[in-house]
Amino acid sequence: MDSIRIVGGNELSGIIPISGAKNAALPLMIASLLTDETLTLENVPRLADVALLTRILVNHGLDYSLNGKRPGEDLLTGQTMNLTARSIVDTTAPYELVSRMRASFWVIGPLLARMHQARVSLPGGCAIGTRPVDLFLMGLERLGAEIDVEQGYVIARAPGGLVGNRVVFPKVSVGATHTVLMAATLARGETVIENAAREPEVVDLARCLNAMGARVTGAGTDTITIEGVDRLRGARHRVVSDRIEAGTYAMAVAMTGGDVTLEGAEAELLAGPIDILRRVGVDIEETNRGLRVRRNGGGLSPVDVETQPFPGFPTDLQAQFMALMTRAKGTSVITETIFENRFMHVGELARFGARIHLDGQKATVEGVERLTGAPVMATDLRASVSLVIAALVADGETTVNRVYHLDRGFERLEEKLGRCGAVVERISPN
Numbered sequence: 001m002d003s004i005r006i007v008g009g010n011e012l013s014g015i016i017p018i019s020g021a022k023n024a025a026l027p028l029m030i031a032s033l034l035t036d037e038t039l040t041l042e043n044v045p046r047l048a049d050v051a052l053l054t055r056i057l058v059n060h061g062l063d064y065s066l067n068g069k070r071p072g073e074d075l076l077t078g079q080t081m082n083l084t085a086r087s088i089v090d091t092t093a094p095y096e097l098v099s100r101m102r103a104s105f106w107v108i109g110p111l112l113a114r115m116h117q118a119r120v121s122l123p124g125g126c127a128i129g130t131r132p133v134d135l136f137l138m139g140l141e142r143l144g145a146e147i148d149v150e151q152g153y154v155i156a157r158a159p160g161g162l163v164g165n166r167v168v169f170p171k172v173s174v175g176a177t178h179t180v181l182m183a184a185t186l187a188r189g190e191t192v193i194e195n196a197a198r199e200p201e202v203v204d205l206a207r208c209l210n211a212m213g214a215r216v217t218g219a220g221t222d223t224i225t226i227e228g229v230d231r232l233r234g235a236r237h238r239v240v241s242d243r244i245e246a247g248t249y250a251m252a253v254a255m256t257g258g259d260v261t262l263e264g265a266e267a268e269l270l271a272g273p274i275d276i277l278r279r280v281g282v283d284i285e286e287t288n289r290g291l292r293v294r295r296n297g298g299g300l301s302p303v304d305v306e307t308q309p310f311p312g313f314p315t316d317l318q319a320q321f322m323a324l325m326t327r328a329k330g331t332s333v334i335t336e337t338i339f340e341n342r343f344m345h346v347g348e349l350a351r352f353g354a355r356i357h358l359d360g361q362k363a364t365v366e367g368v369e370r371l372t373g374a375p376v377m378a379t380d381l382r383a384s385v386s387l388v389i390a391a392l393v394a395d396g397e398t399t400v401n402r403v404y405h406l407d408r409g410f411e412r413l414e415e416k417l418g419r420c421g422a423v424v425e426r427i428s429p430n
């Protein structure tokens, strides 16, 4: 199992190219099941989750090809993927695959819409919370699906096809919004999703679906309207840039000090975190290349943060922000409102000497003068990268174990940080 070794103390300066968003690429790849023509996705990040989802889609009948690196192309440029589901050969998504990646449950929407049936393993909980699927099932039932849960599988049928309807989510869910949105594109008549997730990845999916011939309006607001069509066609679409990756590197620069341009980062997708980082004392400027992030001397001011659905502060940046606040000049309170158990990094940050007191959904972080390197263990994707951020300023050496969590969502992290001056290397057992 790979680990990452970091020696702290260097400022970061240079350019970090921001990859295509994992959380957009996954639903976009799943949308390829809605058509028998080819969906071409550009700027797909090279990530473990993308590779695993490809396996899952191939199991349903997908053919795919990937371009290699073109001469003169930067190593860090995203890949182009051609996805063709000419026919669906299997409507079952098995436990062995779905249990390894939660987003794979979302295939239930396209399978049901196109094949009128799907048998998809329940994804189960994970390190950050129980993560039920009740909202997905309610939404699909509203579109006329009959749903049974048997032996750990959701069995969904719509013998006469799905029928548009009003779907009101009692709680904002990104995955349930993606799933009902995809399903409704091929339903008869109009669907209106209320209290829809407004995340940029939902907007990106809607854009791609419209390029495929769907009729979706309102994505990015809390009400999405979908006029069902008989069939969707192939299209070409570029995956939106990864706001969570950009926010993560912005926090790394805030932590170490220095001057880094996050190439391709989009300021409007990060308005909440940018505002918070400015209050912490970081200079952030929008340039024609992306976002320039600078901190030259001066301490970090403590700022309280509460996670919220978009456009609020993202839960996927909570762990990274907590790492930053461990070095603030004072005390900050970080409240997690999306997932009930997304504080696995607290114990690991303590190994660097951080002082964090946990009380239910609130973490009180008392900034300390120095962190010291330690062997630590990655517990989930964003928690892992919070340990990397702490390690970048810790005295001495840190080894982050269980790096496979990082590889789910951060493309070539050690290369991107290394090019900007960090001492970081991947250690692979031979």
Ligand SMILES: CC(=O)N[C@H]1[C@@H](OP(=O)(O)OP(=O)(O)OC[C@H]2O[C@@H](n3ccc(=O)[nH]c3=O)[C@H](O)[C@@H]2O)O[C@H](CO)[C@@H](O)[C@@H]1O
Pocket: 022, 023, 024, 026, 102, 103, 129, 130, 131, 132, 133, 134, 135, 136, 137, 171, 172, 173, 174, 175, 176, 309, 315, 316, 338, 339, 340
């Ligand atoms: C691949 C992907 O895009 N993952 C993102 C997606 O996850 P995901 O789509 O799984 O997250 P949701 O928005 O669905 O979850 C939000 C909350 O709703 C709850 N819930 C959700 C569905 C349901 O049927 N019932 C229910 O109670 C969840 O347990 C959680 O407490 O959005 C999260 C919230 O921004 C991000 O942290 C994840 O990175």
Ligand SMILES: C=C(OP(=O)(O)O)C(=O)O
Pocket: 023, 101, 102, 103, 126, 316, 381, 382, 409
């Ligand atoms: C929680 C995340 O992913 P997933 O929903 O796939 O677990 C994440 O991207 O931070």
